[in-house]
Amino acid sequence: MRYLRLLSIFYRNSLYTEMEYRANFIANFFMSAFWLAFAILGLHVFFYHRDQIGAWGYYEAMLVVGFYSLFNGLIEALLQPNLSRVIEQIRMGTFDFVLIKPVNSQFMASLRHLSIWKLADVAMGLGICVYAMVRLGLVPSMGDLIAGAGFVLCGAVILYSIWLMMVTSAFWFVRIDNISELFTAIYETGRFPVSVYPSWMRGVLTFVVPIAFITTFPAAALLGRAKVPLLWVALLLAAGLFCGCVCFWRYAVKRYSSASS
């Protein structure tokens, strides 16, 4: 409960901070719209000469684009801003102020800031999903909807955990801009259903960097193509990665050496 209250205060402050810079807000909105249009255009090009790719039709693949945009919004609204701040804090030594607070340090470090305008991506992603479903005439069953929501939740946890592990590596490497760039590049592959890729890459995107769990499987669930066992795998993976990132974080904090003053 206390943590929810903290979040509401943190995000209220984030909102105030962003309102200090008005031009940023407008620029941001256009950026989001532009990137979404770009993603859909890309999809269009793919389907120009054929109706199906990897057993996915145009509007089915558009669902994947919707989830891609939704999670991209989460990355940009929540993960990216906290990542860059934690790295800065570790480099400058102000991370001391995070550790000195009687609040879980991982919570403080990873959820402290929110770029509220970037949530527009989340809304647009949801909008695209709804639009695709309407065009498909798709009315998912209750079970499929719950499975879809389950996959989205797991996807969010998986994404958070991978991201946090990258942040944690900053305790050793200090500057990890390129690591996060690399992840962003890999995440780009999530624009398309994982089955469009050659099989080796499909394996990598499912088991090594589980992007498939983030964008493809929620869409598949809505289409009634992802069954319960896969959801269990997603849950296990999410739980495992989350525990992993918590342990890694604790280990890193223990080894933290602080920048000198």
Add this chain to the structure above:
Amino acid sequence: MSQIDVHGLAKHYRVHRKAAGFMGSVRSFFQRQYQNVKAVDDIGFQIEEGEVVGFLGPNGAGKTTTLKVLSGLLHPTAGRARILGFTPHERQSSFLKQITLVMGQKNQLNWDLPAMESFIVNQAIYDIPVDAFRQTLAELTELLDLDPLVDKQVRKLSLGERMKCELAAALLHRPRVLFLDEPTIGLDVVMQTRIRQFVAEYNRRYGATVILTSHYMADVTALCKRVLVIDHGKLIYDGDLRAMIARLAPYKVLKLILRSPVTCEALSPYGQVVDCNGLRAVIRVPRETATRAAAQLLGAVDVDDVTIEEPPVEAIVSELFDRGQVDDAPTQREGAGNAP
């Protein structure tokens, strides 16, 4: 048992070394060479509730590291520390709620928002009841004269004003132990005095324990009866400040600016001439006779300006380190070299 109880505390770092220049960088990219640095090496002391203790030592002596181990930010390599009955590095929230850390060179306030917003965040973080929060804030506002500051964006405040807000933010939860790391660094003399007065007043009012590191001797002399001197990670003095100064630096420093050149020999009767280049001179004179010597000099030579200064803390401390221990130090100290 003492409020702060430290035994055999050590903190070693592994730092990588890099030779200067391009080849050094290349070599260090492929093969890092590490070196073990003993930042804190076998330190022990006790501090009672309500004491104000100063940590003294040159740059890199281990003051800040000690402070960070005590506040739970760093895990000690060896030894143990107990503060208020807690082990700091476990960072239990009931421990963290009773301490605070202020660093003169780092700020925790949100740069883009008024300080008040950061205060409210801290209220939530420390779970401070609304009534207690209002009362503490009112008291701090009065003590630090915060009224005109809290509603301005932090980035628009001056360094000194920001420091006041930092202090307030760090004290809202009424900590019982304060760790202040160079709280007056970079501030002008008026603001330094102001911060000092505040710390003294806070200690008097709430009986809080204060542990302070500073480069400014004036901070320490104004606030601390007791000092711990650390050098190269070792504790080389623990005791009364005045006794230490009297023992190690029984002199003050007279700085003269002269209107017409004077020879060094002409000045030597007044004290030990450290530096003299015609129009400027620095003389060490015994503490008790400093004022008299200055008065005599004003009469005897053509003086444009004269100041009487405390010997710089770095000089005292390095002198202390040269000797190893205060107790072993011979009482007579003339000609020990080591100009400030």
